[in-house]
Amino acid sequence: MADSTPILGDDGLTLKAKLRQAERRNKLKTFGLTVPLLAFILVTFVFPILLMIARSVDNPVPVRAIPQTLEALQSWTPPTLPAEATYRLFAEELLAADETGDLGRLASRLNYDLPGSRSALTRLGRALRRGAEDGQSYRALFEEVDPRWSEPEIWAGLKALDGRLTGAYYLAATDRTRDVDGDIVLQPENTRIYIGLYLKTLWVSLLVTLFCVLLAYPIAYQLATLPTGRANLLMILVLLPFWTSLLVRTTAWIVLLQSQGVLNDILVALGILDDEGRVQLIYNMTGTIVALTHILLPFMVLPLYSVMKTIPPNYRRAAISMGATPSRAWIDVFFPLTIPGLGAGSVLVFILCIGYYITPALVGGRTGQLISSEIAYHMQSSLNWGLAAALGTILLVGVLALYWIYDRLVGIDNLKMG
Amino acid sequence: MDATQAAVRFEGVQKSYDGETLVVKDLNLSIAKGEFVTMLGPSGSGKTTCLMMLAGFETATRGEIYIGQRSINRVPPHKRNIGMVFQNYALFPHMSVAENLAYPLKVRGIDKAERETRVLRALDMVQLAPFANRRPGMLSGGQQQRVAVARALVFDPDIVLMDEPLGALDKQLREQMQYEIKHIHERIGVTVVYVTHDQSEALTMSNRIAVFNDGVIQQLAPPTELYERPSNAFVAHFIGENNRLDGIVRSRDGDICQVELGDGSMVRSLAVNIGGVGSRTTLSLRPERVTVHAKAGEIDNVFAGKVEELIYLGDHIRTRVSLCGQDDFIVKLPNSDRHAMLEPGANVHFGWNAGDCRALDG
Numbered sequence: 001m002a003d004s005t006p007i008l009g010d011d012g013l014t015l016k017a018k019l020r021q022a023e024r025r026n027k028l029k030t031f032g033l034t035v036p037l038l039a040f041i042l043v044t045f046v047f048p049i050l051l052m053i054a055r056s057v058d059n060p061v062p063v064r065a066i067p068q069t070l071e072a073l074q075s076w077t078p079p080t081l082p083a084e085a086t087y088r089l090f091a092e093e094l095l096a097a098d099e100t101g102d103l104g105r106l107a108s109r110l111n112y113d114l115p116g117s118r119s120a121l122t123r124l125g126r127a128l129r130r131g132a133e134d135g136q137s138y139r140a141l142f143e144e145v146d147p148r149w150s151e152p153e154i155w156a157g158l159k160a161l162d163g164r165l166t167g168a169y170y171l172a173a174t175d176r177t178r179d180v181d182g183d184i185v186l187q188p189e190n191t192r193i194y195i196g197l198y199l200k201t202l203w204v205s206l207l208v209t210l211f212c213v214l215l216a217y218p219i220a221y222q223l224a225t226l227p228t229g230r231a232n233l234l235m236i237l238v239l240l241p242f243w244t245s246l247l248v249r250t251t252a253w254i255v256l257l258q259s260q261g262v263l264n265d266i267l268v269a270l271g272i273l274d275d276e277g278r279v280q281l282i283y284n285m286t287g288t289i290v291a292l293t294h295i296l297l298p299f300m301v302l303p304l305y306s307v308m309k310t311i312p313p314n315y316r317r318a319a320i321s322m323g324a325t326p327s328r329a330w331i332d333v334f335f336p337l338t339i340p341g342l343g344a345g346s347v348l349v350f351i352l353c354i355g356y357y358i359t360p361a362l363v364g365g366r367t368g369q370l371i372s373s374e375i376a377y378h379m380q381s382s383l384n385w386g387l388a389a390a391l392g393t394i395l396l397v398g399v400l401a402l403y404w405i406y407d408r409l410v411g412i413d414n415l416k417m418g
Numbered sequence: 419m420d421a422t423q424a425a426v427r428f429e430g431v432q433k434s435y436d437g438e439t440l441v442v443k444d445l446n447l448s449i450a451k452g453e454f455v456t457m458l459g460p461s462g463s464g465k466t467t468c469l470m471m472l473a474g475f476e477t478a479t480r481g482e483i484y485i486g487q488r489s490i491n492r493v494p495p496h497k498r499n500i501g502m503v504f505q506n507y508a509l510f511p512h513m514s515v516a517e518n519l520a521y522p523l524k525v526r527g528i529d530k531a532e533r534e535t536r537v538l539r540a541l542d543m544v545q546l547a548p549f550a551n552r553r554p555g556m557l558s559g560g561q562q563q564r565v566a567v568a569r570a571l572v573f574d575p576d577i578v579l580m581d582e583p584l585g586a587l588d589k590q591l592r593e594q595m596q597y598e599i600k601h602i603h604e605r606i607g608v609t610v611v612y613v614t615h616d617q618s619e620a621l622t623m624s625n626r627i628a629v630f631n632d633g634v635i636q637q638l639a640p641p642t643e644l645y646e647r648p649s650n651a652f653v654a655h656f657i658g659e660n661n662r663l664d665g666i667v668r669s670r671d672g673d674i675c676q677v678e679l680g681d682g683s684m685v686r687s688l689a690v691n692i693g694g695v696g697s698r699t700t701l702s703l704r705p706e707r708v709t710v711h712a713k714a715g716e717i718d719n720v721f722a723g724k725v726e727e728l729i730y731l732g733d734h735i736r737t738r739v740s741l742c743g744q745d746d747f748i749v750k751l752p753n754s755d756r757h758a759m760l761e762p763g764a765n766v767h768f769g770w771n772a773g774d775c776r777a778l779d780g
């Protein structure tokens with residue numbers, strides 16, 4: 001069959017060309033329909049994330065405020081102190097920066113890297129405004145204002161501020177810092193928080209996911225096997241948390257779990273605990289885990305339920321008719337078919353849990369906080385947005401990495417949300 | 419058949435799901451070894467329930483079920499050694515075709531080498547060897563059907579149950595599969611209990627057919643007998659096409675009785691299943707047993723009728739006739755040049771023999 005004459009439509013175009021045209025039009029239409037959502041996601045999601053990533057390495061103040069000092073410091077190495085000329089240069093640039101307000105910003109920036117160093121700079125600024133006494137060297141003036149200026153650490157800290165981009169926030173976010181020689185070292189043990197907090201967050205998320213699986217699997221199974229009427233009723237109970245305000249639910253947990261709360265009262269009344277031995281179930285990690293499990297449970301039940309619902313009971317009957325015991329049929333046939341739902345629910349719960357903020361903040365007390373509360377702290381209280389951004393970016397990358405691993409192990413195609 | 423020789427025996431089996439209504443009422447059925455028995459009946463008549471009781475997924479409310487000599491009422495389903503083919507095949511989607519077939523062998527602890535040869539043999543039987551490593555989802559409906567059949571047979575079960583296995587296939591494939599299943603049955607001689615609501619399927623495949631209605635077996639007979647000699651009005655109506663004429667028995671002389679219809683005509687009929695003189699009866703007459711241009715004296719019954727409608731169906735012409743006070747009397751005329759064509763509106767004499775007109779329960 002080598003008939004190569006193209007088929008022509010009435011307007012002279014070949015059928016093939018018309019088909020392509022029609023397809024192109026269809027594609028454009030489909031694309032057009034998704035544009036609003038795409039734009040929305042771009043503006044409210046992608047753009048802020050990019051902004052966050054940028055913020056985590058952004059370092060505009062030092063190169064703007066004290067460019068010459070930074071340059072001069074490049075040729076200086078500890079443990080000696082810088083030359084007098086550098087002191088003078090720094091003093092002049094600081095005075096200029098004071099006019100524009102950059103002095104305070106620089107002080108904050110230095111303070112992130114060298115906690116407690118803010119006052120050394122602000123005091124210096126005030127002294128410089130008054131002017132130096134005659135014949136006094138800048139170095140003497142500096143040392144008179146604050147003894148820290150006679151140590152190389154603060155100068156090394158200034159030197160490290162160089163560069164439009166900085167990795168300092170990431171160092172801080174991973175409990176690291178630069179020593180006086182500029183080498184990356186772990187922070188002293190008592191100030192390390194973030195690595196431990198990340199691990200704790202991972203661990204808690206894993207626990208919550210596990211509890212959700214343990215609680216949701218039997219419920220979903222019940223739901224899928226019950227007649228529709230009763231299944232719907234049970235489903236409403238499962239969905240109730242979705243429809244209740246988070247604050248109401250949290251308050252309920254407080255009422256139930258606090259040491260003078262319902263649960264403790266019952267245990268005491270039953271004689272299981274004595275009045276002095278009441279257990280603290282809230283404002284600690286227990287509270288966080290209980291509340292998170294409760295809040296995230298529907299995200300596990302729903303995918304599991306929808307997957308189980310699609311497994312015909314005949315599969316297990318078939319296995320049994322072929323000689324498998326009911327439990328073997330369950331393991332060989334039913335369970336493997338629920339894995340996509342299990343995977344979807346676990347990914348959902350785990351990822352939601354890793355970034356959950358409000359619940360740990362409300363019921364976690366001091367020990368039940370996760371990494372999200374640190375991010376919020378730096379956003380709202382310490383105003384160290386660079387560090388908050390670095391912490392957030394690490395979290396994001398971690399979640400993506402876990403997602404990738406999941407894809408490797410189970411396959412994203414196997415995710416079934418419903 | 420000697421009841422103790424039966425491969426499967428239902429004895430006085432009843433089933434109720436809700437404790438009020440009986441879905442299966444007093445079922446007695448013996449199936450010989452190697453027989454192909456079909457349970458045929460309308461939807462909801464209790465066929466699946468019977469099959470499920472035999473497979474062990476439902477328990478009989480009363481009565482005993484035997485496989486061979488052994489009562490299986492207390493044998494759990496996985497120990498009954500019964501192969502099953504389900505309506506939607508119930509192939510395991512997460513296993514390949516070969517793994518599906520190997521599953522019953524695996525749970526029986528058969529070693530790997532033996533498993534492989536038996537799986538291959540079963541796949542050859544249904545001509546699906548090249549598809550061994552595919553997932554069931556990648557097969558067509560007919561291929562899935564064949565895998566399901568092979569899987570139900572691969573472990574040499576005593577009995578194979580099939581519940582409307584061809585229901586999801588289109589007509590042509592269904593007919594082809596009917597023959598394939600029939601041939602496999604003939605070749606390996608396994609006992610088959612087959613459920614369908616499709617009468618032509620039942621007629622094609624079975625050694626014997628049990629016609630179900632309302633939880634009761636209406637008639638148990640080989641296909642030809644079922645069609646030629648239905649023993650009650652339900653069976654006559656359910657199997658094949660059938661003219662029903664309601665009337666009252668006026669006299670009876672041995673096998674032959676006279677039945678008076680609503681319009682006063684008297685019909686000579688075969689007394690099959692009637693009460694005494696004066697009782698109500700339904701006459702059943704196959705449309706193809708009616709002769710046109712019949713002459714009195716040559717045939718037992720002759721009546722004048724008016725042709726109302728002709729429907730051309732290729733191999734035959736369905737003719738609707740007003741006759742004996744009924745306007746939905748159907749006559750099948752073979753499409754052959756030896757046969758006279760009728761015109762709508764024509765007045766014609768139609769006739770039939772007493773032996774083709776069966777007087778059944780009213």
Ligand SMILES: Nc1ncnc2c1ncn2[C@@H]1O[C@H](COP(=O)(O)OP(=O)(O)O)[C@@H](O)[C@H]1O
Nearest residue numbers: 435436441459460461462463464465466467468
């Ligand atoms: N699991 C069940 N629970 C309650 N009633 C059922 C169940 N299965 C079937 N029935 C009822 O039993 C009757 C017979 O059903 P079934 O055996 O499935 O008929 P068939 O297979 O002939 O269509 C129907 O009225 C059906 O509604």
Ligand SMILES: [Mg+2]
Nearest residue numbers: 462465466467
């Ligand atoms: Mg059925």
